[in-house]
Amino acid sequence: MRGTLIAVVEDETSIAEVISLYLRRAGYQVQVYHDGQAALNGMERQMPALVVLDIMLPSLDGFALTRWLRDRSDTPIIMLTARREESDRIAGLEMGADDYVVKPFSPQELVSRVRAVLRRANKSAQDSAETPLVFTDLHIDPLSRTVIVAEQEQFLTAKEFDMLWWMARHPRQVFTRDQLLESIWGLSDYIDPSTVTVHIRRLREKIEANPSEPRHLLTVWGVGYKFEP
Amino acid sequence: MRGTLIAVVEDETSIAEVISLYLRRAGYQVQVYHDGQAALNGMERQMPALVVLDIMLPSLDGFALTRWLRDRSDTPIIMLTARREESDRIAGLEMGADDYVVKPFSPQELVSRVRAVLRRANKSAQDSAETPLVFTDLHIDPLSRTVIVAEQEQFLTAKEFDMLWWMARHPRQVFTRDQLLESIWGLSDYIDPSTVTVHIRRLREKIEANPSEPRHLLTVWGVGYKFEP
DNA sequence: AAAATCTGTTACAGAATGCTTACAAAACCT
DNA sequence: AGGTTTTGTAAGCATTCTGTAACAGATTTT
Numbered sequence A, B: 001m002r003g004t005l006i007a008v009v010e011d012e013t014s015i016a017e018v019i020s021l022y023l024r025r026a027g028y029q030v031q032v033y034h035d036g037q038a039a040l041n042g043m044e045r046q047m048p049a050l051v052v053l054d055i056m057l058p059s060l061d062g063f064a065l066t067r068w069l070r071d072r073s074d075t076p077i078i079m080l081t082a083r084r085e086e087s088d089r090i091a092g093l094e095m096g097a098d099d100y101v102v103k104p105f106s107p108q109e110l111v112s113r114v115r116a117v118l119r120r121a122n123k124s125a126q127d128s129a130e131t132p133l134v135f136t137d138l139h140i141d142p143l144s145r146t147v148i149v150a151e152q153e154q155f156l157t158a159k160e161f162d163m164l165w166w167m168a169r170h171p172r173q174v175f176t177r178d179q180l181l182e183s184i185w186g187l188s189d190y191i192d193p194s195t196v197t198v199h200i201r202r203l204r205e206k207i208e209a210n211p212s213e214p215r216h217l218l219t220v221w222g223v224g225y226k227f228e229p
Numbered sequence C: 001a002a003a004a005t006c007t008g009t010t011a012c013a014g015a016a017t018g019c020t021t022a023c024a025a026a027a028c029c030t
Numbered sequence D: 001a002g003g004t005t006t007t008g009t010a011a012g013c014a015t016t017c018t019g020t021a022a023c024a025g026a027t028t029t030t
Helices: A013-025 A036-045 A062-072 A088-094 A107-130 A158-169 A177-185 A194-207 B013-025 B036-045 B062-072 B086-095 B107-127 B158-169 B177-185 B194-207
Strands: A005-009 A029-033 A050-054 A077-081 A099-102 A133-135 A138-141 A146-149 A152-154 A174-176 A217-220 A224-227 B005-009 B029-033 B050-054 B077-081 B099-102 B133-135 B138-141 B146-149 B152-154 B217-220 B224-227
Touching (some): A005 A013, A005 A036, A013 A107, A029 A036, A036 A062, A050 A062, A050 A107, A062 A077, A077 A107, A099 A107, A107 B107, A133 A158, A146 A194, A158 A177, A158 A224, A174 A177, A177 A194, A177 A224, B005 B036, B013 B029, B029 B036, B036 B062, B050 B107, B062 B077, B077 B107, B099 B107, B133 B158, B146 B194, B158 B194, B158 B224, B177 B194, B177 B224, B194 B217
Parallel strands (some): A005 A029, A005 A050, A050 A077, A077 A099, B005 B050, B050 B077, B077 B099
Antiparallel strands (some): A133 A138, A138 A146, A146 A152, A217 A224, B133 B138, B146 B152
């Protein structure tokens, strides 16, 4: 994957620079953040394909950031830790990371871990292409193309299902109508964006308890729609 | 497999929670036990499809539990251990674990191991199935290539049988016409997808009580067909 | 407060898709 | 080779879906 975006969250400037240099040389795009809050703001706008994260951070520590990330995506995380601790407590906290690297480390090793984790993530993303998505009151099964809302099967049309599947697989991400047309319809010929509006309405009718106060398919005024798990 | 039950036996609450979270997100049902004795009692009542098992446990350790499990079923086991010792791994595998994960590990990785082990287990269970498929009003016997609908034998042609067999072996999964052509006809030369339509119709004529309101061979509009048991 | 956007709702017609039937080609069996 | 069954194709009909337009209701801006 050329030009894949990687976020590096590290307060020590010298370390951040070295990491950044090596990753760029390996063909990645790199975005460096020097504290947790900045990282959060930046990633809100653009989610990277992978995060390299120092546990010890000013303003918002690595664990908090991990939880925040895990809440909204499966973006892989590689943690940097100062010292190796065998205790189960640390083990538990480190969980949620996809790999971890102990300082001091060789930048070359970090690069190969990044490669490995991205490769693995890609594979499991493919796996999940046929794995059902499960939310508290909503099951979406791509193989049987069935949707279950509150224990009750709902029959969606082809476009409705494709749309829900796409949005549910990218939770919390806002899509403009044009983006949805492009990713779900493909860009063969021009289709009026208002078509999306109507489809959203039809979907709400089927999967929302109260379609006029949707809990999953939310309107983002002036922009488009997003799926909230 | 939708809603497959997985038991997690792990005394460390934080770890158990993370594992549980990830497995649920992957679409599994999860039952957590915090010690070996509780696990034993619980599984006595309901046997899970797979067990994630920490070796170090209070009240009844992982090895004992493994032995207990192996005594009464082939339920796959994935072992967790804090130690990186090779000897544990070998002991565990010999004991009857199907896979082995060392802490600290990425929960994402555990999920894909679970998938892999279940896939393997399913396959070997299915392979042994040159045995007939039996549904309430429908028997399909691959050896004699006979089909019995409501106590009455129906004579299918070769293609009809192959098609029914394939679809019945993948219940609820939606296939496009092209997928069916590829998996049943093979892709030697081009065959018109509408051929599938006609075969479906002929099959319905033979196995459905009311062919125009099929209960088994269902149309998925805009996509293809699926077999509903 | 009015104007200007943007979104929600509804109805409808054309497009897309599937069903049914009939027929011809291919394969199969004596 | 002749007859029989199976299999693939084609065409018209029936059904379902989908895009659009028009209007009503919200929300923001002026």
